[in-house]
Amino acid sequence: MGLAMIETINEFTTAFHQMHVDAGAKMVPFAGYDMPVSYPLGVKKEHIHTREKAGLFDVSHMGQVKLIGKNAKKALESLVPVDIIDLTLMKQRYALFTNENGGVLDDLMVTNIGNDSLMLVVNAGCKQADFAHLQNSIGSDCVVKVMEDYALLALQGPQAGGVLAALAPESCEMTFMTAKVLIINGIECLVTRSGYSGEDGFEISVHNNQAQQLAKCLLMHEAVEWIGLGARDSLRLEAGLSLYGHELDTEHSPVESSLVWALSKARRSDGARAGGYPGADVIMDHIENGVAQKIVGLQPEGRAPVRDGVMIVDEQDNNVGKVTSGGFGPTTGKPIVIARISTELSDGTKKLFAIVRDKKIAVEVVKLPFVKQNYYRG
């Protein structure tokens, strides 16, 4: 059955490691960390629990970094095609680090936390490179402070709002993509109303010393369960959210990854602060003249999952694309796919197929996301 057991020594653990082990989690190596992929509940039930109640995710492996100084906003704008200057106090925005070719080095969340400071959250697998990129590129314009002693929890699901409101009533005032410093059970936390599940929820940054105490407090609520990285991936896939290394990479511009919405007006060719970030000429050309490929959702026929890397062909067996993320959607009860295909085929008028084990499975182009996003916009 090929049940390969790979033994890897993982250098890093998060502040919650012992709690995961005690909860019976299956631990796997992930970006150098020993992380919980699932708990005894199992990926499918964890996924559904998050869609119906509230899931607690340890995402402390992600990189948290503060940029401090009068020039921090301007400096960060030199690295991202996103409006940071006009990001107002306690507002959060999605951004991308680009390279000279217009490719994507990483995607990140940026929050204006006041006192001339920005809080960035970057992907675990990219964080060392991101920290170096920030230090080398803008380290002389602002202080780049890696928040090594901070853990990050995500509380996601329709009951997340209620759970947090019971502990910190001011959290009710928060809407999607805003931030607040909250005292939760006596613990100071930087909280944003955001996440990666498609549900309403929060990401909570907390000092390592108080991290376990905070997690225990959240888990006291009957609606809250630990959720592993397995369900985190299926939740984001159903929600149509990009994953770095899958939909995003250094070889494709944000336009080729269907992230035009993330490119701020102010930074486009007719904007107030046009260009001025790596690869701006390529990206602006892609916006204006279009691109040959884009990211779309695909719905395969039948039950067989169509996984990452699978080729997409047309009726004449011409190779027209490739699956960037594929799996089974526990909420939809069907296989679901995100793929990069020829732009001209993205309207869904031509028949397309995925090649799985030498068989052609019909796939239909569908609008992302696969499940409705339930963000709290007030």
Next chain:
Amino acid sequence: MTIKYSEDHEWVELAEDDLVTIGITDFAQEQLGDLVFIELPEVGDEVSQGDNICVIESVKAASDLIAPVSGEVVAVNERLNDEPELASEDPTGEGWFVKMKLSDVSELDDLMDEAAYQEFSEE
């Protein structure tokens, strides 16, 4: 009734003379996680020991069911087409995969008995 086990975590139950039922063990289903799709062989397929005869897809990944013995597939568990979770919930009962008519009964001697399998899967 004799039940034997393979190193690929399959069970093989000998019903009569040369007819066996094959499925995955509880250990296997636990390792695989939630099953979402199972591709079964065709009735009448001739298979050899070591062939990949089924594809088992979990939420995480695809694995193969490797024929623990050689012979002809005489029945497949059609219920797994719509209810792959049966193989997780009741792997040694309603979640069986295929029935085969053995071409070489002596191949059963290559497999482990329960005590040997217990020891093997605890390693």
